[in-house]
Amino acid sequence: xxxxxxxxxxxxxxxxxxxxxxxxxxxxxxxxxxxxxxxxxxxxxxxxxxxxxxxxxxxxxxxxxxxxxxxxxxxxxxxxxxxxxxxxxxxxxxxxxxxxxxxxxxxxxxxxxxxxxxxxxxxxxxxxxxxxxxxxxxxxxxxxxxxxxxxxxxxxxxxxxxxxxxxxxxxxxxxxxxxxxxxxxxxxxxxxxxxxxxxxxxxxxxxxxxxxxxxxxxxxxxxxxxxxxxxxxxxxxxxxxxxxxxxxxxxxxxxxxxxxxxxxxxxxxxxxxxxxxxxxxxxxxxxxxxxxxxxxxxxxxxxxxxxxxxxxxxxxxxxxxxxxxxxxxxxxxxxxxxxxxxxxxxxxxxxxxxxxxxxxxxxxxxxxxxxxxxxxxxxxxxxxxxxxxxxxxxxxxxxxxxxxxxxxxxxxxxxxxxxxxxxxxxxxxxxxxxx
Amino acid sequence: xxxxxxxxxxxxxxxxxxxxxxxxxxxxxxxxxxxxxxxxxxxxxxxxxxxxxxxxxxxxxxxxxxxxxxxxxxxxxxxxxxxxxxxxxxxxxxxxxxxxxxxxxxxxxxxxxxxxxxxxxxxxxxxxxxxxxxxxxxxxxxxxxxxxxxxxxxxxxxxxxxxxxxxxxxxxxxxxxxxxxxxxxxxxxxxxxxxxxxxxxxxxxxxxxxxxxxxxxxxxxxxxxxxxxxxxxxxxxxxxxxxxxxxxxxxxxxxxxxxxxxxxxxxxxxxxxxxxxxxxxxxxxxxxxxxxxxxxxxxxxxxxxxxxxxxxxxxxxxxxxxxxxxx
Numbered sequence: 030x031x032x033x034x035x036x037x038x039x040x041x042x043x044x045x046x047x048x049x050x051x052x053x054x055x056x057x058x059x060x061x062x063x064x065x066x067x068x069x070x071x072x073x074x075x076x077x078x079x080x081x082x083x084x085x086x087x088x089x090x091x092x093x094x095x096x097x098x099x100x101x102x103x104x105x106x107x108x109x110x111x112x113x114x115x116x117x118x119x120x121x122x123x124x125x126x127x128x129x130x131x132x133x134x135x136x137x138x139x140x141x142x143x144x145x146x147x148x149x150x151x152x153x154x155x156x157x158x159x160x161x162x163x164x165x166x167x168x169x170x171x172x173x174x175x176x177x178x179x180x181x182x183x184x185x186x187x188x189x190x191x192x193x194x195x196x197x198x199x200x201x202x203x204x205x206x207x208x209x210x211x212x213x214x215x216x217x218x219x220x221x222x223x224x225x226x227x228x229x230x231x232x233x234x235x236x237x238x239x240x241x242x243x244x245x246x247x248x249x250x251x252x253x254x255x256x257x258x259x260x261x262x263x264x265x266x267x268x269x270x271x272x273x274x275x276x277x278x279x280x281x282x283x284x285x286x287x288x289x290x291x292x293x294x295x296x297x298x299x300x301x302x303x304x305x306x307x308x309x310x311x312x313x314x315x316x317x318x319x320x321x322x323x324x325x326x327x328x329x330x331x332x333x334x335x336x337x338x339x340x341x342x343x344x345x346x347x348x349x350x351x352x353x354x355x356x357x358x359x360x361x362x363x364x365x366x367x368x369x370x371x372x373x374x375x376x377x378x379x380x381x382x383x384x385x386x387x388x389x390x391x392x393x394x395x396x397x398x399x400x401x402x403x404x405x406x407x408x409x410x411x412x413x414x415x416x417x418x419x420x421x422x423x424x425x426x427x428x429x430x431x432x433x434x435x436x437x438x439x440x441x442x443x444x445x446x447x448x449x450x451x452x453x454x455x456x457x458x459x460x461x462x463x464x
Numbered sequence: 465x466x467x468x469x470x471x472x473x474x475x476x477x478x479x480x481x482x483x484x485x486x487x488x489x490x491x492x493x494x495x496x497x498x499x500x501x502x503x504x505x506x507x508x509x510x511x512x513x514x515x516x517x518x519x520x521x522x523x524x525x526x527x528x529x530x531x532x533x534x535x536x537x538x539x540x541x542x543x544x545x546x547x548x549x550x551x552x553x554x555x556x557x558x559x560x561x562x563x564x565x566x567x568x569x570x571x572x573x574x575x576x577x578x579x580x581x582x583x584x585x586x587x588x589x590x591x592x593x594x595x596x597x598x599x600x601x602x603x604x605x606x607x608x609x610x611x612x613x614x615x616x617x618x619x620x621x622x623x624x625x626x627x628x629x630x631x632x633x634x635x636x637x638x639x640x641x642x643x644x645x646x647x648x649x650x651x652x653x654x655x656x657x658x659x660x661x662x663x664x665x666x667x668x669x670x671x672x673x674x675x676x677x678x679x680x681x682x683x684x685x686x687x688x689x690x691x692x693x694x695x696x697x698x699x700x701x702x703x704x705x706x707x708x709x710x711x712x713x714x715x716x717x718x719x720x721x722x723x724x725x726x727x728x729x730x731x732x733x734x735x736x737x738x739x740x741x742x743x744x745x746x747x748x749x750x751x752x753x754x755x756x757x758x759x760x761x762x763x764x765x766x767x768x769x770x771x772x773x774x775x776x777x778x779x780x781x782x783x784x785x786x787x788x789x790x791x
Binding site: 164166167184188190192 | 667668718719720746747748749750751790791
């Protein structure tokens with residue numbers, strides 16, 4: 030008998046939630062057959078079986094969040110029963126599996142494992158991503174079995190201090206709002222919390238449990254907006270020429286290619302080209318260094334019902350406008366049908382967001398961590414504009430750029446945005462190629 | 465109890481011990497008729513006679529060597545070196561002879577002597593009158609190096625030093641002489657050598673320091689209190705051998721330590737304190753060990769702005785404390 034463990038779904042991923050089991054106990058599976066869907070960090074991925082055999086027991090239930098490496102199910106492999114009888118080294122290492130109700134586990138082995146288990150458990154401390162944990166905080170966390178993700182830090186850049194964790198251990202996980210003041214009297218948090226609960230709350234309607242993709246989105250947004258010092262720029266762009274170009278090709282393109290030539294594709298292309306000139310826009314803050322990415326992979330936001338996906342157009346600078354439009358169309362379709370996988374969503378280096386699609390004319394985007402910038406393409410609207418002392422009717426669009434101010438300053442961001450603006454404004458039917 | 469300056473407390477200790485034990489005598493440049501350049505021994509020659517408070521030639525090796533011989537013969541000499549940096553001609557007598565005589569003679573001989581010397585900067589004394597030289601002696605087993613930070617400690621530690629049966633180096637901070645004033649117990653008053661003292665309780669950060677810096681750290685801590693942090697301040701009092709237990713306990717209490725000395729940073733007393741913390745407190749540390757010290761340049765400059773740049777002061781300590789508290 031073999032165990033299937035939660036795979037590591039990405040570099041920074043530490044756990045995954047079982048969204049749906051695709052197999053039941055007794056089912057026969059081949060190696061690489063999908064056995065369940067797992068959600069993590071905006072990604073839904075199918076977990077393939079690493080063995081051929083018969084599913085024995087589903088240890089993790091749908092909705093359970095399992096750490097990477099945790100056993101999710103067991104599988105009876107063909108001809109593997111003989112070897113599984115002898116306790117393998119692998120099992121001894123993973124004490125939890127020894128303690129699990131497997132028939133093979135001998136009594137002797139169990140008692141031996143027990144003392145080891147307590148040791149093992151206290152050592153298993155969740156270390157928040159990218160966090161600087163001091164030795165004393167790590168020790169206190171393991172001695173008291175504290176999940177450090179639950180502790181809010183008041184130290185430099187939100188670091189968890191010794192006092193934070195001592196307070197957490199004393200008061201429990203309930204009260205932990207981030208305190209802005211260096212040191213507030215202990216009583217304020219509880220006093221503040223009390224009236225909000227007793228005060229006449231609006232009558233409760235539907236309760237939506239926060240789980241799965243929504244939870245992942247929330248965590249990512251909090252991370253982005255707390256870690257990254259955002260700065261915003263907006264530029265007004267005259268898209269009259271763009272509208273002309275697009276109108277010119279629109280019908281024939283749809284007929285020939287079978288998908289729409291969207292305005293959005295022109296913007297993605299323009300951004301990819303502009304990034305080539307300002308590669309720093311395509312970078313990532315890594316604490317002690319800034320990584321400037323070589324590939325220009327444009328993340329785009331795709332909404333599907335109540336979920337938000339951010340698939341990636343890889344090497345967007347290599348593609349023609351048609352190539353971009355095709356990818357946008359395909360990714361949007363996959364998104365609407367919830368078929369996007371982690372492969373579709375990883376590797377983005379800068380994000381372009383089509384906020385104009387729902388009529389927005391101005392917005393302040395939250396950067397897609399760990400990227401350095403997000404550009405919001407707003408609605409194209411007809412407006413009177415003064416050109417050469419005369420009022421003209423023009424198609425205007427706002428481009429809203431959010432930047433990571435640790436990496437980018439206003440000057441480079443402004444130059445970048447101006448270049449995108451020029452590329453859009455200088456389009457013409459004669460000179461701008463779709464193919 | 466009477467209010468005394470740091471200087472008066474030292475005079476009081478000498479006076480008390482000389483009155484109590486006729487083996488105690490003072491030997492140094494200008495200590496007799498003049499009463500010392502700072503006036504520490506004023507009146508003692510008059511009171512105890514010229515054989516109990518003697519002027520020496522301008523030769524530090526002679527001062528220490530003569531005192532060492534007298535100590536081995538049963539006297540309890542108190543040598544005065546006019547400024548700490550002038551002790552260097554006597555290092556052979558101190559390091560090779562006084563420190564090792566008990567070991568070398570297998571316990572047959574010992575040297576119950578004290579060497580007093582004013583040290584430290586901030587008094588526009590420039591190169592020859594501002595140095596901290598404690599580290600020269602703080603790695604020699606057989607010696608004790610004592611640096612009081614307050615008038616009461618100065619009296620208590622000096623009496624203990626005179627009564628100690630082995631050589632004790634007693635460094636007095638020049639700037640503290642007339643700056644610090646407090647109630648000092650009259651008559652008998654001793655402070656144990658080798659014991660550090662918690663001068664202020666706090667639970668956010670721990671400051672470990674000695675000498676004048678203790679007073680500066682206390683001033684900074686009062687300011688830090690206004691922004692919501694409480695500093696624990698440990699006064700080492702004896703910088704060799706160190707009171708490891710107090711250092712370790714004070715570190716464990718907050719997990720955040722700032723080590724302050726006015727000496728040059730590299731190879732200072734704080735380097736050793738830092739090593740003790742590193743060896744014993746790793747799993748209690750909540751922040752990297754921080755040190756605040758003078759820069760690694762040859763000497764304290766004479767120019768007042770440059771002296772301010774070199775010298776650790778309450779403002780610099782406050783800034784570092786705050787940085788550590790907010791870590």
